[in-house]
Amino acid sequence: MMLSAVYSEHFDPYQACIPGEPAKLFPGVTRVVAPNPGVMTGPGTNSYIIGSDELVVVDPGPELAEHVHLLADIGEGRISKIAVTHKHLDHAPAAALLARLTGAETAGFTRSPGFEPDRLLANGDILSVQGAELQAIYTPGHSSDHLCYMLVGENLLFTGDHLMQGSTVVVAPLDGDMAKYMDSLRLLLEITPPARALLPGHGMWMDDPARIVSSVIEHRQMREEVVWEALCRLSKTPQATRLSLDKDGDQGGRLSRRPDESGDQDKSTDGDRQHHPHRGLQVVPGSERESIDDDRRQGISIDDMITTVYRDVPESLHSIARYSLWAHLRKMTQEGRVCAADMNGMSTLWWPAGLSC
Helix, strand or coil: CCHHHHCCCCCCCCCCCCCCCCEEEECCEEEEECCCCECCCECCCEEEEEECCCEEEECCCCCCHHHHHHHHHHHCCCEEEEECCCCCCCCCCHHHHHHHHHCCEEEECCCECCECCCEECCCCCEEEECCEEEEEEECCCCCCCCEEEEECCCCEEEEECCCECCECCCCCCCCCCHHHHHHHHHHHCCCCCCCCEEEECCCCCEECHHHHHHHHHHHHHHHHHHHHHHHHHHCCCCCCEEEEECCCHHHCCCEEECCCCCCCCCCCCHHHHHCCHHHCCCCCCHHHHHHCCHHHHEEECHHHHHHHHCCCCCHHHHHHHHHHHHHHHHHHHHCCCEEECCCCCCCCCEEECCCCC
16 A cells, blocks of 8 residues: 555655755655755755654755754754764765754764764664654665664655665765675565665655565666676677786786786785785786686776666766776675776776686
């Protein structure tokens, strides 16, 4: 059943996201959209005011005075808690100003520049105000400190940037991690009781959470297969950037670029690289260097792949999409499907592991 069917005419769950216009979505839940529309934020950041006699604000948003004062005015002296989903500039900075105006306690997963919460929350912790309880759910991936909040009893899940309406989220390394993001999506399918609705950090609320979450997981898996296919195909073309293996006896088979290619971003020593397999560096014993299949030495950059992998996305957004492509490649490197000179460097080169293409 659609949630709108059980609420009175005084509430409009489908009210448009218009900055500066408070929308009473459900009893005890008001959305206020910040005036920061854009490519990354959609109509703007959603701040949520939750409760009745005492209130908690989820994601006060960017530090825009007009928005923060509007939140305080709507609260009418009842705001006692401020909960932040994550540290990004469109979600957290207003917490300090709103706290000064209201005296409210701030809460989040960790401290970071621009956000110093009074209380640190762990997975499962409860943030209570009179008449409402929020349970923190740790969902790293979009950022390392990301929390979702479940309104206990109502089963409304405030998702921040873990899920948003109308778009997939950007996962930008190194703070963002695609493997953790996928794990966090699957976690939402295991929550009991399950969420009845998703209230995101950007865009309209969404019903049928299990369907939404499953579709995002499927989309990410399909994108990853497109990455794999593109990497296999492009790494075998003459246009692929060539990698070479040093033949000097004292180099231990380390991977390097040709002298006319720019160096990667890894500033560690060669010895450090050989002892950090999670960097994605394939170290080949000297005796085996000559037997490596030539196809495996064709390095592909993110810029080489972006048009192929994101052909369904407008080219104007490729500068943003390349971060998620990087995140997918890092995940695939951690899983052993892909190799890289330095998976923590965005400008590095990538190639398929093994001969499985």
